[in-house]
Amino acid sequence: MVTTVEKSVPVVQLAGVCKTFRDFWRRPRVPAVVDLTLEVHPGEVFGLLGPNGSGKSTTIKMLLGLLYPSKGRIAIFGRAPSDVAIKNRIGFLPEESYLYRFLDARETLDYFGRLFRLPPLVRRKRTDMLLEMVGLKHEARRPIGEYSKGMARRIGLAQALINDPEFLILDEPTSGLDPLGTRQIKDLIRELGRHGKTILLSSHMLADVEDVCDRVTILYGGRQRAAGHLAELLSVRDKTQIITDQLSRQTIESIRDLVLRLEHKDVLDVSSPRTSLEEFFISIVEDARRANVATSGAAGAGALAEFLGGGKAGGAGDVIRQLESAADAAIDSAVVAPTPVRAPDEGPSRQVLEQLSRPRSEPTPASREPSSDVPAKTAAPVEADADVLRQLMSERTSPKRGSSS
Secondary structure (H helix, E strand, O other): OOOOOOOOOOOEEEEEEEEEEEOOOOOEEEEEEEEEEEEEOOOOEEEEEOOOOOOHHHHHHHHOOOOOOOEEEEEEOOEOOOOHHHHHHEEEEOOOOOOOOOOEHHHHHHHHHHHOOOOHHHHHHHHHHHHHHOOOHHHOOOEHHHOOHHHHHHHHHHHHHOOOOOEEEEEOOOOOOOHHHHHHHHHHHHHHHHOOOEEEEEOOOHHHHHHHOOEEEEEEOOEEEEEEEHHHHHEOOOOOEEEEOOOOHHHHOOOHHHHHHHHOOOEEEEEOOEOOHHHHHHHHHHHHHHOOOOOOOOOOOOHHHHHHOOOOOOOHHHHHHHHHHHHHHHHHHHOOOOOOOOOOOHHHHHHHHHHHHOOOOOOOHHHOOOOOOOOOOOOOOHHHHHHHHHHHHHHHHOOOOOOOO
């Protein structure tokens, strides 16, 4: 039976959390998380955003008890993340689903259900429900190693839900899914939130976060740069948007206070226009980069146009034109006149032929005057070789001893 979380107690509490990785000599090397404070409330879908190297994965590992903070306090259900008593109330979908590739989907869910000590009847019932929910009912007997990345994400999500957790941590849940699968997973996350599940969602897909999250926090360089409800963060405060019935061209060009008098139209809505989460996220990150905030992630690629432009930063069109001109120059330089073939020099060939045609008995110029220090080698006489040959021939033709005539 799942314990109901009290609404007044936050599921996740981080207060002044810092995490600094050290080298072999215990010297501080990389500040991954710096003074992070946030709360995740029951039944909330909370988004954790940030570019690579911003501290998202480190924060998730500290929430799971896989890493210890260097400073600050972390509480999950009011307890330390390393407390074993809260593990059965947490579900986790990592960025890469490291599942046993030789087990099929049904065996995988049954295995993780056994780890949570679920009764056999409960395991079978939840396995059937989860396979139906993630769309793998007809692929339940295929080995996990034969699954595509999108199918692996689906079975990974089912694995995270096998213990019916109160708190669910999802790291890139829609990675590798097609648009239809992405929509199904987002609908599932919203449905889980409506049923009281508390969800921490970490994703690079800003449109997904914008669709499902109630609140978000944006990290950069290990620090919290923005946090709050999406409606508050994305509203453009210095502008007002008025929605009314279709107006004529003349009325659109008129002043706003003449709308009612000229067209006799009612103003249906007055609100602040919203920017997209992507635009808001990029503005936060760019502000941090302009402030020279250090981060362990990859730097931006803004110097590419400056490099190709010879010191001048240009737009994408300038870069493309320079690439096209460089390609044309390379083609022109490749079409050149053929190199004339040089006739072989006959001098060295004649000398080699003359040396080869000389008789062996004639000494070479280098051996005509032997050094007085080194004694000259005496060649064996040719007559000795002739005597040896005659002796061998006579032995072959003469009859052996003891043979009859």
